[in-house]
Amino acid sequence: MNFASDNVYGVHPKVLGALAAANEGTAPSYGGDVYTAQAEEKLKEVFGCDLRAFLVTSGTAANGLALSALTPGYGAVICHAEAHIAVDECNSPELFTGGAKILGLPAQGGKITPALVEKTLKGFIRGEHDPKPKAVSLTNATELGTCYAPHEVKAMSELIRPRGMKLHMDGARIANALAGLGVTPAELTWKAGVDALSFGATKNGAMMLEAVIFFDLPLAEDFAYRRMRGGQLMSKSRYLGAQMLAYLEDELWLENARRANRLALRLRDGLRQAAAIRIPNPVEANEVFAIMPRGLYDRLLAAGAKFYDWMPDSLGDAIAPDEVFARFVLSFATPEEDVDDFLRLVAKG
């Protein structure tokens, strides 16, 4: 019963198999291999457009490097107060961007709105005394298990594009967002105005693999230099390309995400049966957040379940001091019986 994160689970067998299959013979290093080239082609197919894709090994690196193409060091990136780039990456965006300001805005349910961003931008009235707003970053699916629908992404784009700002999407869980929303990759990204995407694969079945994808092609111009400088150009790059190919083939990635999302709904439905538990946000991807009494929380942990209590900042008064804001993350590999076993534990109280 491990719901601590989707990254506690392993690699999908097909991805693992692809690593073994790629292991024969020699291959050009540093991104010159055919797997890497094919992976980029496959991503073009998946997104239905021209794009540039750069494979890296971690989501933090993907985000930092992507943002470094969107903002100079004197710029600001606006995001949700709980965004990974704001509070989970130990100043990594600051490192890669050369010191840009990551401005996290508090908002319920993990989502920021154009109205909120517009209000923030109106505060930037003092020229160079403020940093220059250069980008907005939306996490999709969000840190709170919700999703930005294409029209929401588009509305943000329409606000900031005329101001010369770029739109980044942190897609560490974009497969789950796509599965949850039932939209195409194109609809959720470039058609909605996304300029750069951190395309996550690790959490959803890969081993260590993310792609920085540019839909706004000029942003990619010098990105190979940025990736190299960031220590993210792998010498044996074929093993990144091979992971990506297996991950995308036959929609494995969407398959995985759908399964995780289904389990999330199953968990949500079960938790809703418990009188002591409230589900404050819609469950739109593979995460479930629940407010529960601390006593119950302690008993569940003691019974062997693994999950985290989360920062309740976004809840305001909706949580009492003796309550816990619990997070459950479902993975493509979470056993279904774990969900059922856990719900039985909850039912016992």
Place this chain on the structure above:
Amino acid sequence: MNFASDNVYGVHPKVLGALAAANEGTAPSYGGDVYTAQAEEKLKEVFGCDLRAFLVTSGTAANGLALSALTPGYGAVICHAEAHIAVDECNSPELFTGGAKILGLPAQGGKITPALVEKTLKGFIRGEHDPKPKAVSLTNATELGTCYAPHEVKAMSELIRPRGMKLHMDGARIANALAGLGVTPAELTWKAGVDALSFGATKNGAMMLEAVIFFDLPLAEDFAYRRMRGGQLMSKSRYLGAQMLAYLEDELWLENARRANRLALRLRDGLRQAAAIRIPNPVEANEVFAIMPRGLYDRLLAAGAKFYDWMPDSLGDAIAPDEVFARFVLSFATPEEDVDDFLRLVAKG
């Protein structure tokens, strides 16, 4: 006949097998897994001392992060003019150290001496108008196929330690150096005064795996933050730990290195038979450098052999305009017959 680099070859089957074996069930993420812990313990055993080891995915990241613990942004790191940190990493050390100066000193055979470093340090007489010399970095085996013996490393340490400087070793090919020198890991590193080591595994049989190892333990104090900030803390960290365990088990790493080194000597011996070829440097690890007529070079490439011409800066007048300085890198996986086939080609002229 691919001698372009050791990184054009794949992953050792035992390392690959370890990835599969580690794929069962759940594991704590972000370095909390048992593989990672065991890998650090195993490295203590291998080096015969207490140490702190941090696993990362690339050698460039290992170097940049290691150096960031040795020098502030106003510092200088002294190394050979052809060191990887000086000319192959696109300002990555500058990124991770916050702008430190990487001072490459020209010297024959890929090695800098204490005398050369001392002379350089004497030039730093103007206080803060110069950067502050903070570290020396030795690449071992060097970029030119030679090795620093323990007494050479120690002599460097004895020069700089009293000046408050730290000693880094870029061990992208440290296994080859150890195999070539016939010394123990302890003798070549901490016993010789090395404070921090980039311990390479990728080139010698791993998939993407290096370790930043601190023998000077206080340097490791905040290094977890540095690694995270550098985008190098893998969420599914078990796959780094598992690689390292397989790589070190039963001396696989040294076995691999010995094989590559043996092939290098075999190639060297064969090349020496050719009247048109000169071997300017001792072959002490898994690289062979040869001066050959451009005509021969072109014919060898045309015949399908893969290897690079190298910058001849260290040769001075020892190379003629119509000659090429060719580099051959041997891997644990290079087929022995490739060496023999290639030598036959050379013999044909």
Place this chain on the structure above:
Amino acid sequence: MNFASDNVYGVHPKVLGALAAANEGTAPSYGGDVYTAQAEEKLKEVFGCDLRAFLVTSGTAANGLALSALTPGYGAVICHAEAHIAVDECNSPELFTGGAKILGLPAQGGKITPALVEKTLKGFIRGEHDPKPKAVSLTNATELGTCYAPHEVKAMSELIRPRGMKLHMDGARIANALAGLGVTPAELTWKAGVDALSFGATKNGAMMLEAVIFFDLPLAEDFAYRRMRGGQLMSKSRYLGAQMLAYLEDELWLENARRANRLALRLRDGLRQAAAIRIPNPVEANEVFAIMPRGLYDRLLAAGAKFYDWMPDSLGDAIAPDEVFARFVLSFATPEEDVDDFLRLVAKG
């Protein structure tokens, strides 16, 4: 009637005279001159302790450079949400510190408390996923015209010192704080646990002059390098030293501050007579903040008075939509009759 800032006024005649007096003959450059040396000695006398002082030309540089000695790039500096380092310096602290997080905490009256900082520190439970808290920065006098008394500074120091954190004071208006509190420089700084001080002089009568002062001497060790690297080592350094000597001589700096503070109280007393105006914070230095109807505000501006409306974030519900949060800054050089003329305008409504 210019109350826009204290920096709209010029240089005190004595400081200007000192520049002329220092203009004779030659002087060693880059900080080697006697004026610079004497300025440091004079600061030791003023603060009654050993210290290291580094002269620079701007408060933003002083803050960024000082913080760079207190925190690495993976660290965090905690301050008030409206602190100059958080919102007025365009990512300058991020530049000089190599990307540290500047964490501004919202709080009324411009002051953060140990309780608030402690609560914040409790949120840093995830090791390297968060930045490492390295320093607290207190602005004194604050951005809202209030002051931290020595016991408040000391309480902050006692909270963070056991955690290995350092205490910085942004003393852009420290003379006004000292004058307002009626305490000695020693009492407000090192005796209260301040490790590093940005000692401002520009706003209070100098031309372009601030000092970074370290009471915690080891922090100063490599600071000369930091200042040089930051472009703040002036070649004709004597003109900084000479300013400082004149500024400190015969307590000119405190004299100037006392005058500015007196005018602030005079203005406050006058504004309090106006029924439409509320003074939300105590006036403890040379700034007065007043909540007034927008109509009145517009009329005052139209009548030629210069002052800014301020961000009302710290006021919460205490301000109505049709009200303005007006800031008035008094300078050593503000004509007394300007205050009286302005109060007459206010009285007219």
Place this chain on the structure above:
Amino acid sequence: MNFASDNVYGVHPKVLGALAAANEGTAPSYGGDVYTAQAEEKLKEVFGCDLRAFLVTSGTAANGLALSALTPGYGAVICHAEAHIAVDECNSPELFTGGAKILGLPAQGGKITPALVEKTLKGFIRGEHDPKPKAVSLTNATELGTCYAPHEVKAMSELIRPRGMKLHMDGARIANALAGLGVTPAELTWKAGVDALSFGATKNGAMMLEAVIFFDLPLAEDFAYRRMRGGQLMSKSRYLGAQMLAYLEDELWLENARRANRLALRLRDGLRQAAAIRIPNPVEANEVFAIMPRGLYDRLLAAGAKFYDWMPDSLGDAIAPDEVFARFVLSFATPEEDVDDFLRLVAKG
């Protein structure tokens, strides 16, 4: 007899007078004052073109900030091995550019040629493994007292402009170069292809004042942010503007430079009379370099003369071990009798 540097002399009386004259009343801060605006207009007039000028307080800051607009952190700036940005600014260009590589090329007489730069660029064949060449920086007058003539500057521009690189001129002594060459400011800068200029004033009569001037206007777009972030936007900015106005008025700057250059020629002529002294480089500005026996050097110092021995790297075999490479810098304020007194000392041997 102080020839240590031009910065050991003070401020020209007219510049000092301008500071006093600017001291009346209030003025908008942070660059909003009329002096600053007029200074930019005056610079347009002096250079005979549209431009953007940003005033700062030090040459190191001017260079670092200017370069930050020309190169990203993954870029390289090519310059002479003894350029100030390469060896005199303690990694300051690395700080402001976010870690760009400052590539100093050894060359005689302080000047690099298009041929040398072209050869260097040809070595950048490995894509992102190298930094991306983004700019060339020429110091004019050079560190060795020579000057780049307009046609030499233009030839460099014509080499690099088609490669997308920008041309920076470090004009810490540009007035001396103009006076020495007898050309107009326009001819030596924008007409010759200079994109950005560090326009020095401090060494030649100002107190602390340099301007970053962009002839390539788009480079200036966000420069106000860069200057602010670099701690170089002075609050009492009028005192920079006032210095610049006085410095440029009635060609004071060129007058000063002409006088310093005349003294340099006088010194050179005198030194040439001494059999034991050789003048290796042409004297084209306000610096004289002389090779002299160490014995003579010691006697001159003992007699009270102040000047530095310089790094003899550019001389190769042209200097013997018992000789010193002495540098003499002449200032607008150097007394003529000091030159004569010194030459008498030299004559005595």
